[in-house]
Amino acid sequence: GDSVTQMEGPVTLSEEAFLTINCTYTATGYPSLFWYVQYPGEGLQLLLKATKADDKGSNKGFEATYRKETTSFHLEKGSVQVSDSAVYFCALSDGYDMRFGAGTRLTVKP
């Protein structure tokens, strides 16, 4: 079945460092891809999305490009802030069924 694999965490960075969180997927069809963020004690917030190959999703300085040839959707940010500390989930969906990666915990230190 469809699945998502995320890089293992935790990831610790200094403020203003460059962030990459790797995500690859396996799917039989043409799913939509998502990044969700979960702050401590909260639900998941949609960070960005891409619905077809070569689409780039972006929001709040975060970006990810839907790469069909490498089945990837890596999350990047040029300069992280302490407030970006959270757990990030990569996900795919081609209907009701949303499959999440294991999540990557990011800690940004001042």
Place this chain on the structure above:
Amino acid sequence: DTEVTQTPKHLVMGMTNKKSLKCEQHMGHRAMYWYKQKAKKPPELMFVYSYEKLSINESVPSRFSPECPNSSLLNLHLHALQPEDSALYLCASSSRTSGGNYYEQYFGPGTRLTVT
């Protein structure tokens, strides 16, 4: 407005209690979901309602009973739970694309459930 609300925020219940979790959205979404999330894990799908009808039940034990009274509300009735059912319960909703697929899901803040 992309808000999904959930009540209560926290719930502590004994194994013989009956309680309900509530979820509400006013985005006009016709699909609503219940997820269970254990600590340091991704959400696990429990139930999906589409147009107020149960579409997916991921083999959830009968001590969890979902209900969708109308297109804006989703309840999860709890009875005779076990301590291992303690978790964050998340509600989500999504709209349907013109192509027939369901689009991104919007999540509520969750109910932190503790079973004693």
